Amino acid sequence: MSLQVTIYITVGLSFALYIGLAFWSRAKSTSDFYVAGGNVSPLMNGMATAAGWMSAASFISMAGMISVMGYGGSVFLMGWTGGYVLLAMLLAPYLRKFGKFTVPQFIRDRFYSKGAAAVAVVCLLVASLTYIVGQMTGVGVAFSRFLGVSTDVGIYIGMGVVFAYAVLGGMKGITYTQVAQYCVLIMAYIIPAIFISLQLTGNPIPQLGLGSKMIGTDVALLTRVNEVVTDLGFKMYTTNIAGSKLNMVLFTLSLMIGTAGLPHVIVRFFTVPSVKAARRSAGYTLIFIALLYTTAPAIAAMAKYNLHTTVNPGIEKNIDIFAEESSIVGSKRPDWMKRWEATGLLNWEDKNDDGRIQYYNDETTDPEVLKSAEDAGWEGNELTVNADIMVLANPEIAMLPNWVIALVAAGGLAAALSTAAGLLMAISSAISHDLLKGILIPNLSDKRELLLGKIAMACSIVFAGWLGLNPPGFAAGTVALAFGIAASTLFPALMMGIFSKRVNKEGAIAGMLAGLIITLFYVFAHKGIFFIKGTQYTDLIGGPNSFFGISPEAFGAVGAAINFAVAYIVSIFTKSPPAHIQELVESVRIPRGAQDIKSSHE
Amino acid sequence: MSKKETKDKTYWYETLKLLGIILGVWFVISFGVSIVFVDTLNKINLGGYPLGFWFAQQGSIYIYVLLIFIYIYFIGKLDKKYDVHEK
Numbered sequence: 001m002s003l004q005v006t007i008y009i010t011v012g013l014s015f016a017l018y019i020g021l022a023f024w025s026r027a028k029s030t031s032d033f034y035v036a037g038g039n040v041s042p043l044m045n046g047m048a049t050a051a052g053w054m055s056a057a058s059f060i061s062m063a064g065m066i067s068v069m070g071y072g073g074s075v076f077l078m079g080w081t082g083g084y085v086l087l088a089m090l091l092a093p094y095l096r097k098f099g100k101f102t103v104p105q106f107i108r109d110r111f112y113s114k115g116a117a118a119v120a121v122v123c124l125l126v127a128s129l130t131y132i133v134g135q136m137t138g139v140g141v142a143f144s145r146f147l148g149v150s151t152d153v154g155i156y157i158g159m160g161v162v163f164a165y166a167v168l169g170g171m172k173g174i175t176y177t178q179v180a181q182y183c184v185l186i187m188a189y190i191i192p193a194i195f196i197s198l199q200l201t202g203n204p205i206p207q208l209g210l211g212s213k214m215i216g217t218d219v220a221l222l223t224r225v226n227e228v229v230t231d232l233g234f235k236m237y238t239t240n241i242a243g244s245k246l247n248m249v250l251f252t253l254s255l256m257i258g259t260a261g262l263p264h265v266i267v268r269f270f271t272v273p274s275v276k277a278a279r280r281s282a283g284y285t286l287i288f289i290a291l292l293y294t295t296a297p298a299i300a301a302m303a304k305y306n307l308h309t310t311v312n313p314g315i316e317k318n319i320d321i322f323a324e325e326s327s328i329v330g331s332k333r334p335d336w337m338k339r340w341e342a343t344g345l346l347n348w349e350d351k352n353d354d355g356r357i358q359y360y361n362d363e364t365t366d367p368e369v370l371k372s373a374e375d376a377g378w379e380g381n382e383l384t385v386n387a388d389i390m391v392l393a394n395p396e397i398a399m400l401p402n403w404v405i406a407l408v409a410a411g412g413l414a415a416a417l418s419t420a421a422g423l424l425m426a427i428s429s430a431i432s433h434d435l436l437k438g439i440l441i442p443n444l445s446d447k448r449e450l451l452l453g454k455i456a457m458a459c460s461i462v463f464a465g466w467l468g469l470n471p472p473g474f475a476a477g478t479v480a481l482a483f484g485i486a487a488s489t490l491f492p493a494l495m496m497g498i499f500s501k502r503v504n505k506e507g508a509i510a511g512m513l514a515g516l517i518i519t520l521f522y523v524f525a526h527k528g529i530f531f532i533k534g535t536q537y538t539d540l541i542g543g544p545n546s547f548f549g550i551s552p553e554a555f556g557a558v559g560a561a562i563n564f565a566v567a568y569i570v571s572i573f574t575k576s577p578p579a580h581i582q583e584l585v586e587s588v589r590i591p592r593g594a595q596d597i598k599s600s601h602e
Numbered sequence: 603m604s605k606k607e608t609k610d611k612t613y614w615y616e617t618l619k620l621l622g623i624i625l626g627v628w629f630v631i632s633f634g635v636s637i638v639f640v641d642t643l644n645k646i647n648l649g650g651y652p653l654g655f656w657f658a659q660q661g662s663i664y665i666y667v668l669l670i671f672i673y674i675y676f677i678g679k680l681d682k683k684y685d686v687h688e689k
Binding site: 252287 | 651
């Protein structure tokens with residue numbers, strides 16, 4: 001069977017499974033639609049949360065980023081897992097006890113204010129919409145690369161599939177498809193990793209393989225990778241960091257707080273039947289996420305080594321890597337390189353016309369490397385590699401069978417679709433439940449609200465698809481913004497709502513606005529006002545990263561600190577929340593009395 | 603103050619203490635061990651891993667999972683002790 005046919009069959013089967021599940025789990029009430037009826041088991045919810053959480057960025061891009069950044073890539077590994085400790089202990093059980101449908105509804109009730117809810121809805125929409133742009137483009141890219149259709153057609157197919165289960169089933173349909181998608185994506189991630197770990201180290205467990213010796217030698221894999229990359233002028237793999245350690249700390253912290261504050265993650269904990277189940281479910285979620293996140297660094301280092309040895313077989317033979325015969329002859333390069341060149345993710349330009357490929361860091365400051373390269377007649381790096389290749393082409397680089405390649409295709413699509421669906425759910429419930437029912441049409445009946453919820457979902461899908469078809473040209477910068485906003489607005493407001501009885505309406509609104517504005521101000525300074533090219537104003541704030549050398553991606557933690565401080569100070573100077581709110585806080589803090597999730601707006 | 607209110611107050615106080623301890627470990631592992639003091643730890647090897655690098659890319663994640671389950675165990679005991687668990 002040819003590779004293309006295998007991919008079609010695998011992806012087709014996975015889609016049939018998702019749509020089948022959607023028909024089986026149609027939503028009949030608003031409770032089904034918003035919180036899957038509120039009786040999802042902690043284990044199932046753990047899988048669904050993990051799938052909804054791990055996006056195209058986690059599945060396709062993260063290992064590649066670690067591969068390029070080496071040790072510096074740890075910010076993603078810790079940032080995107082450590083947040084679950086915060087979520088499990090500070091938010092999930094208490095918000096579940098509160099027992100309503102959405103995140104803005106907690107803000108609205110706890111801060112007894114439609115204004116606070118409106119600010120929360122705005123923050124939620126901005127964070128979720130910026131996040132979804134990346135998912136839709138991810139869907140399009142995955143389709144076009146694996147199925148040979150155009151990116152646009154890919155997005156239409158993706159929209160159609162999400163439409164089928166998200167509109168029909170709401171949260172209920174999304175939950176069961178996400179469980180299936182988790183199984184597909186985790187197999188797709190781990191199976192190739194087991195193969196390459198076996199090939200390189202003889203150890204089938206990638207997490208152990210990364211710390212093992214290269215097969216048939218006495219040298220540790222990581223030591224060997226360090227040797228190879230430094231010989232070629234790249235930075236030491238295990239110690240390389242970008243920026244300062246302070247920036248690394250704040251970047252990690254921003255991702256952690258942002259993770260805990262992302263509404264599409266939080267709402268998943270409204271679908272379990274009790275406070276105890278919410279706690280356990282957060283634990284399961286992190287186990288399921290950790291399976292992928294502890295495998296990623298192994299893929300990163302191993303795929304990096306494999307790529308270097310493919311281009312420079314001299315590495316494996318342990319001969320001088322600058323010798324002429326070490327570099328691969330261009331016309332004899334493997335088929336997968338040609339295939340990925342067609343997508344633009346890989347590019348070879350024979351600068352010195354020797355017919356061979358030289359892949360090294362020509363901007364290195366290491367004089368020895370520069371001299372060796374010059375003596376060997378190398379005239380610059382000839383291979384440009386998009387980091388996504390490390391996962392996408394990983395099975396091909398390691399010469400694994402076709403079905404593994406097809407599985408990676410299905411896994412990438414599962415990751416992008418499951419996250420897109422979760423985000424769409426958060427967006428449409430904010431519109432139908434918080435905006436329409438909560439603020440504009442309070443006496444909406446359950447049946448009409450369900451209908452409006454489905455319409456909001458359909459509109460959100462079309463809008464997200466449109467964003468994917470016409471990416472605003474800032475897709476790369478948007479994830480930073482989504483995490484920055486979740487970290488600087490929603491997380492502090494939710495946390496103070498539970499842990500402080502003193503923070504009041506005025507404080508919460510002022511805090512969220514302060515966090516939002518300062519974060520937008522700093523991000524826009526670097527990336528342009530609303531990401532419009534040419535409107536950057538870094539000069540105004542004293543140059544790029546002027547605030548203690550902190551990059552805009554790492555600024556969410558600062559925004560959160562400002563939110564906490566402003567909310568607290570404003571609250572002290574205004575009057576305490578009314579007695580019934582203080583009672584509400586006290587009741588939220590205690591597990592007993594947790595009830596089924598209700599829709600009622602008081 | 604009624605007996606129930608005092609009891610709920612001590613429950614909350616003990617919960618905060620538990621959260622404080624666990625978040626303390628979380629903080630030290632994430633930012634101390636894995637970032638600030640990583641170079642010192644890298645001088646030690648764990649199999650083929652430099653220890654600091656292992657914490658940053660593997661160990662921290664295992665510890666996060668462990669921390670959540672430790673939290674679940676102890677908060678469950680607290681719930682029962684103060685009779686606020688779900689029935």
